[in-house]
Amino acid sequence: MPISDDNDLVVARPQGLYCPPGDFYIDPWRPVSHALITHAHGDHLRPGHGHYLAAAPGAGVLRARVGDVPLQALPYGERITHRGVTVSFHPAGHVLGSAQIRLEHAGRTWVVSGDYKTGPDPTCPPFEPVRCDTFITESTFGLPVFRWKPQQAVFAEIDAWWRANAAAGRTSVLYAYSFGKAQRVLAGIDPSTGPIVVHGAMTALNDAYRQAGVALPPTRLVSETDPADLKRALVMAPPSAQGSPWLKRFGDFSDAFASGWMQLRGTRRRRGLDRGFVLSDHADWPGLLEAVAATGAPRVIVTHGYVDPLVRYFAEQGLDAGAFRTEYGDEAAGDPEAAA
Numbered sequence: 497m498p499i500s501d502d503n504d505l506v507v508a509r510p511q512g513l514y515c516p517p518g519d520f521y522i523d524p525w526r527p528v529s530h531a532l533i534t535h536a537h538g539d540h541l542r543p544g545h546g547h548y549l550a551a552a553p554g555a556g557v558l559r560a561r562v563g564d565v566p567l568q569a570l571p572y573g574e575r576i577t578h579r580g581v582t583v584s585f586h587p588a589g590h591v592l593g594s595a596q597i598r599l600e601h602a603g604r605t606w607v608v609s610g611d612y613k614t615g616p617d618p619t620c621p622p623f624e625p626v627r628c629d630t631f632i633t634e635s636t637f638g639l640p641v642f643r644w645k646p647q648q649a650v651f652a653e654i655d656a657w658w659r660a661n662a663a664a665g666r667t668s669v670l671y672a673y674s675f676g677k678a679q680r681v682l683a684g685i686d687p688s689t690g691p692i693v694v695h696g697a698m699t700a701l702n703d704a705y706r707q708a709g710v711a712l713p714p715t716r717l718v719s720e721t722d723p724a725d726l727k728r729a730l731v732m733a734p735p736s737a738q739g740s741p742w743l744k745r746f747g748d749f750s751d752a753f754a755s756g757w758m759q760l761r762g763t764r765r766r767r768g769l770d771r772g773f774v775l776s777d778h779a780d781w782p783g784l785l786e787a788v789a790a791t792g793a794p795r796v797i798v799t800h801g802y803v804d805p806l807v808r809y810f811a812e813q814g815l816d817a818g819a820f821r822t823e824y825g826d827e828a829a830g831d832p833e834a835a836a
């Protein structure tokens with residue numbers, strides 16, 4: 497834990513990360529009057545705040561998740577000043593509308609990353625490095641074992657699995673987190689293989705992506721699909737659907753999970769899945785190091801994930817490294833895999 501300093505632009509409070517001169521919070525987990533939101537995953541976006549400020553491209557997904565809250569939406573890169581603190585949102589490359597929040601006050605510049613990834617994603621603009629004095633980073637996959645393949649290789653694996661199942665007359669059921677991962681998979685796979693069926697839990701978010709101008713292939717609900725077509729369909733469902741009666745209608749199916757956690761030996765087997773595809777919306781180990789280096793920040797504060805290894809690594813590199821205790825990183829209670 498870094499010692500809190502009167503000079504710090506962001507400090508940890510029981511309600512969440514707090515900016516003292518601006519008198520606002522970033523991704524607070526308890527209700528506050530002014531909340532700046534990095535992105536609309538449940539551990540970063542909570543209901544009940546007085547005012548919300550978020551990046552404009554994320555307005556639709558934010559409302560799809562918490563309803564019609566009082567929201568000010570700021571285009572990426574546009575600056576506003578609140579009580580002398582200059583605030584701007586910069587692409588984090590994590591999910592639609594995700595942002596790093598840049599704060600500047602009295603000659604100091606801090607950036608709060610929320611969640612981010614450095615690899616490409618057709619559903620949101622790429623991570624943009626922002627120079628700063630202090631960078632507050634996530635560490636969901638902050639261990640050297642986590643290294644992602646090029647996403648095209650992963651989509652090719654998914655396509656091959658789907659084609660083989662379709663040829664055998666077997667439904668392909670792919671579990672993916674409903675916000676972010678599902679849309680990224682939809683945008684990346686080859687829709688000519690067969691019909692794409694989505695679980696009802698995904699429709700509102702798919703619609704919000706389409707309304708924001710993200711191209712997704714046509715999808716339908718099970719109820720709109722001829723049962724004979726299900727044999728060559730790709731069915732996208734949230735991880736919570738695994739083992740549920742909803743799956744019974746598919747008869748013979750193969751199931752798989754798209755998640756960064758699939759890189760850990762044993763995770764797929766423990767979940768009783770036929771396949772695991774390693775695909776994450778978080779930075780891998782090289783991505784975290786690259787992102788931090790690109791900020792030029794001499795000080796780094798880690799919020800969630802594998803906090804200790806990343807803090808230790810940066811301290812060894814001569815950075816002023818510490819951690820904040822937060823309530824991030826539990827996007828789906830009891831199912832940490834879903835958050836990745």
Ligand SMILES: [Zn+2]
Pocket residue numbers: 535537590611
């Ligand atoms: Zn997230």
Ligand SMILES: [Zn+2]
Pocket residue numbers: 537539540610611634800824825
């Ligand atoms: Zn997170």
